[in-house]
Amino acid sequence: MPAQTTAPAAIELSALTKRYAPGKPAVDAIDLRIASGSYCCLLGPSGCGKSTTLRMIAGHESVSSGSILLDERDITDLPAAARGTAMMFQSFALFPHLSALDNVAFSLKMQGLGRAERQARARDLLGRVAMGHLAERKPAQLSGGQQQRVALARALITRPRVLLLDEPLSALDPFLRSQMRAELRRWQQELGLTFIHVTHSQQEAMALADTMVVMNHGVIEQAGTPHEVYNRPANEFVARFMGGHNVIDTPAGLVGVRADHLQLAPAEADLPRDAQRMQAVVTDVEYQGSHVLLGLQQQGLALSANDTAAYSVMLSEAAFAARPYPVGQAVQLHWSAGQAHPLRPPARAATALHDA
Numbered sequence: 157m158p159a160q161t162t163a164p165a166a167i168e169l170s171a172l173t174k175r176y177a178p179g180k181p182a183v184d185a186i187d188l189r190i191a192s193g194s195y196c197c198l199l200g201p202s203g204c205g206k207s208t209t210l211r212m213i214a215g216h217e218s219v220s221s222g223s224i225l226l227d228e229r230d231i232t233d234l235p236a237a238a239r240g241t242a243m244m245f246q247s248f249a250l251f252p253h254l255s256a257l258d259n260v261a262f263s264l265k266m267q268g269l270g271r272a273e274r275q276a277r278a279r280d281l282l283g284r285v286a287m288g289h290l291a292e293r294k295p296a297q298l299s300g301g302q303q304q305r306v307a308l309a310r311a312l313i314t315r316p317r318v319l320l321l322d323e324p325l326s327a328l329d330p331f332l333r334s335q336m337r338a339e340l341r342r343w344q345q346e347l348g349l350t351f352i353h354v355t356h357s358q359q360e361a362m363a364l365a366d367t368m369v370v371m372n373h374g375v376i377e378q379a380g381t382p383h384e385v386y387n388r389p390a391n392e393f394v395a396r397f398m399g400g401h402n403v404i405d406t407p408a409g410l411v412g413v414r415a416d417h418l419q420l421a422p423a424e425a426d427l428p429r430d431a432q433r434m435q436a437v438v439t440d441v442e443y444q445g446s447h448v449l450l451g452l453q454q455q456g457l458a459l460s461a462n463d464t465a466a467y468s469v470m471l472s473e474a475a476f477a478a479r480p481y482p483v484g485q486a487v488q489l490h491w492s493a494g495q496a497h498p499l500r501p502p503a504r505a506a507t508a509l510h511d512a
């Protein structure tokens with residue numbers, strides 16, 4: 157689904173700002189429209205403001221200025237429970253002493269609903285996430301995946317329009333994380349709800365999102381589909397943060413070229429006349445299974461022990477086996493103009509911060 161669709165927006169942020177202290181805000185006047193029924197991932201390095209943004213949408217953090225609309229209703233100053241959002245936390249935050257059923261029914265108890273109705277609604281939801289048969293178990297008697305389903309049911313019991321997920325998979329081991337990722341995506345599609353998921357993992361955001369929002373220093377550097385963001389990173393920050401890209405300084409300005417689009421040729425080889433090129437030296441060779449990742453430095457630059465490779469080229473295992481390049485070999489790096497994407501300067505606030 158494209159980032160800017162004409163589908164109705166579930167959430168619309170306008171000039172949303174959070175200022176914890178004087179100086180640069182933690183979230184700096186961001187505008188964002190999240191399509192109804194879509195999966196949105198907020199992504200960025202530690203401290204970029206993604207959790208603050210989520211907490212402002214949830215109503216767990218006050219807004220300094222700007223507004224939040226949910227289904228066109230202004231929820232900026234509403235209490236959390238009156239917004240139509242629900243939150244699923246890191247490690248699921250289940251109450252250890254309560255059964256799965258009582259965990260799910262908990263917020264209905266807070267709302268003052270009678271026991272019979274609470275339990276009926278909680279049982280119904282546990283059934284929907286295939287956990288009906290384990291309703292009496294305590295969290296410690298459930299696997300990580302089962303706990304995630306209970307946490308989801310608990311978040312859905314208040315019938316939210318938008319589910320907010322704060323690093324929900326980060327406490328899981330890598331195998332379970334990828335399994336649970338697939339489940340989250342399936343539930344989102346089955347339920348037809350809007351999910352907003354905060355993560356610092358590029359891989360997780362790429363796998364899950366309809367719309368990825370890359371943040372840095374409190375501003376949005378780029379919002380788009382994973383395909384758009386990966387193939388056309390807007391600026392140097394996004395290209396470097398997403399990984400798998402080379403940032404190359406050319407006479408026409410900075411360009412981004414994917415590591416699997418950059419090509420290698422022997423130093424003396426004739427290249428097509430229109431190929432863009434650079435003389436380089438192989439500095440490391442890393443076997444990655446189906447691919448081999450080569451690190452390179454521009455020729456003539458002295459490398460100190462702390463330097464890492466400036467450029468990377470990803471070759472298929474077969475291509476590398478057919479033409480191996482050892483460390484220390486002089487080569488030509490080349491790429492076609494069509495595979496080089498101009499990189500704009502970073503978003504305004506990031507520049508301001510670097511200047512400060």
Ligand SMILES: Nc1ncnc2c1ncn2[C@@H]1O[C@H](COP(=O)(O)OP(=O)(O)OP(=O)(O)O)[C@@H](O)[C@H]1O
Nearest residue numbers: 176177182200201202203204205206207208209356
């Ligand atoms: N309660 C708070 N009081 C003061 N400053 C805060 C508070 N919460 C966050 N900040 C600051 O606001 C900025 C953004 O923090 P935030 O937690 O939103 O970032 P994040 O991208 O979610 O980071 P992480 O991935 O580490 O959780 C950081 O500089 C942080 O130190």
